[in-house]
Amino acid sequence: MLDLKQENKMGNLFKSKCYLWAIVFIWFVLGNILACKHKKNNHNFILVSLDTTRIDRLSLYGNERPVSPNIVELAKKGLVFDQAVTVTENTLISHASLLTGLYPAAHGTTYEENGTPLNQAYHTIAEDFLSTGHYQTAGFTAHGTWLNKKFNIDQGFQVFKSGFRSADVVLKEVEEWMIQMRDPTKPYFLFIHLFDPHSDRDGRPYQAPKPFFGRWTSNYKGKYHNWDEVNPNGSLFLTASNRDKISLNDEDIRHIRDQYDEGLAYTDNRICRFLNKYVNFEDTFVIITSDHGEEFKEHEYMLHSSLYDQVVRIPLIIIPPNRMQKKYNAHRRIKEQVRIVDIRPTILSMASLPEAQLCQGKNLNPWLIGDVYECPAGPAPIYHLALRWDGYKLYIKKYKYYFFNLRKDPEEKVNLIDQTKFSDCINNMKNILSQYAQEDKRIRENIEYLNENNKLIRTEEELKKLRSLGYIK
Numbered sequence: 001m002l003d004l005k006q007e008n009k010m011g012n013l014f015k016s017k018c019y020l021w022a023i024v025f026i027w028f029v030l031g032n033i034l035a036c037k038h039k040k041n042n043h044n045f046i047l048v049s050l051d052t053t054r055i056d057r058l059s060l061y062g063n064e065r066p067v068s069p070n071i072v073e074l075a076k077k078g079l080v081f082d083q084a085v086t087v088t089e090n091t092l093i094s095h096a097s098l099l100t101g102l103y104p105a106a107h108g109t110t111y112e113e114n115g116t117p118l119n120q121a122y123h124t125i126a127e128d129f130l131s132t133g134h135y136q137t138a139g140f141t142a143h144g145t146w147l148n149k150k151f152n153i154d155q156g157f158q159v160f161k162s163g164f165r166s167a168d169v170v171l172k173e174v175e176e177w178m179i180q181m182r183d184p185t186k187p188y189f190l191f192i193h194l195f196d197p198h199s200d201r202d203g204r205p206y207q208a209p210k211p212f213f214g215r216w217t218s219n220y221k222g223k224y225h226n227w228d229e230v231n232p233n234g235s236l237f238l239t240a241s242n243r244d245k246i247s248l249n250d251e252d253i254r255h256i257r258d259q260y261d262e263g264l265a266y267t268d269n270r271i272c273r274f275l276n277k278y279v280n281f282e283d284t285f286v287i288i289t290s291d292h293g294e295e296f297k298e299h300e301y302m303l304h305s306s307l308y309d310q311v312v313r314i315p316l317i318i319i320p321p322n323r324m325q326k327k328y329n330a331h332r333r334i335k336e337q338v339r340i341v342d343i344r345p346t347i348l349s350m351a352s353l354p355e356a357q358l359c360q361g362k363n364l365n366p367w368l369i370g371d372v373y374e375c376p377a378g379p380a381p382i383y384h385l386a387l388r389w390d391g392y393k394l395y396i397k398k399y400k401y402y403f404f405n406l407r408k409d410p411e412e413k414v415n416l417i418d419q420t421k422f423s424d425c426i427n428n429m430k431n432i433l434s435q436y437a438q439e440d441k442r443i444r445e446n447i448e449y450l451n452e453n454n455k456l457i458r459t460e461e462e463l464k465k466l467r468s469l470g471y472i473k
């Protein structure tokens with residue numbers, strides 16, 4: 001038997017061991033919590049916008065031609081959204097919505113000759129990351145006259161470069177940032193915009209460099225074989241065809257579309273080569289999307305001039321880090337409709353950052369990881385001129401209403417506006433559009449406008465470039 005003294009000694013020993021274990025336990029739990037938190041907030045994010053990428057010309061979305069084999073491969077680790085919708089057919093306005101999560105009439109950015117820059121009072125996703133104090137931010141765009149500092153698109157980016165450049169030039173700059181300028185001990189938010197699928201990057205419709213040039217166009221013998229002889233300015237040529245000033249037969253249109261595919265193939269090759277070489281997929285989210293699509297006279301237009309689905313549907317692929325593949329149940333396609341404005345709040349949630357301020361988009365992240373059952377994204381207004389919702393589309397074109405059943409008529413050829421069985425649905429969609437218009441107006445009114453000194457001043461060179469792209473007269 002132990003005497004009292006021994007018992008006390010043993011008891012004290014036991015107590016101190018308990019304390020020690022308790023301290024170890026608390027340290028372990030706290031350490032794990034902190035480590036988790038630390039890990040969650042340290043993922044890198046790369047947001048890629050491939051300008052003018054029409055969804056059904058990508059192999060991933062049904063084009064049987066191997067236009068984008070690298071994106072197909074990359075998307076095997078990701079979530080592929082089949083019904084993502086943009087807000088407009090315009091590059092600047094659409095990107096302002098991508099970065100802020102606001103609709104065009106709410107952020108108020110316009111592109112005309114005396115355009116309106118993105119109001120600095122709004123938050124961009126780059127500012128969200130920068131305000132954490134530990135994220136690095138960098139943005140590289142390939143549109144010199146819109147996606148630039150004059151339009152305040154650089155808000156929140158510590159490093160920001162813009163200018164009309166090919167994917168090779170833009171990605172070279174990004175590589176230099178990744179290797180030489182970036183602090184490897186800190187996480188980053190990186191925005192990459194490529195312009196190559198757009199017509200007229202080098203003054204011609206969809207001019208891809210070799211070996212992509214000629215890949216699908218070498219057999220064409222039509223009158224637009226040599227662009228230098230026909231018209232050195234691709235976009236103006238295409239918009240002239242919208243006004244029937246230039247005639248295009250089916251073979252010509254196919255040829256122009258084939259050139260577009262070559263531009264997409266080049267873009268696919270370059271962006272995926274960069275991602276595969278420089279990105280650590282263990283701890284990086286990659287989001288690939290576009291600002292709008294492109295049309296080839298499926299209706300009456302070339303380029304991106306209407307709000308038909310060829311223009312307003314966009315690709316959206318989210319590739320979670322390797323270690324989170326299970327959590328996101330990656331390798332799947334998502335049928336529900338989502339919007340470009342949902343991207344900012346969703347990324348912030350993925351980064352465990354505070355909720356997006358002044359934002360009309362919805363956070364899809366809890367739904368993507370299965371915490372909520374229903375997709376939170378709502379109807380998709382496109383300006384105040386169209387609404388895509390629940391398999392239907394209402395479209396006001398040249399003061400006339402159109403209504404399409406997208407499930408039965410994905411080509412949007414049959415206008416059902418006069419069919420009485422859809423009257424309730426049509427009225428409901430008109431109401432939703434007007435509610436969005438009111439909400440946009442409220443948001444705009446609550447924001448202080450830029451003062452006189454911040455008004456846009458364009459150089460002659462910029463105006464000339466915009467004219468050549470067919471955007472201003």
Ligand SMILES: [Zn+2]
Nearest residue numbers: 051052091291
């Ligand atoms: Zn664009």
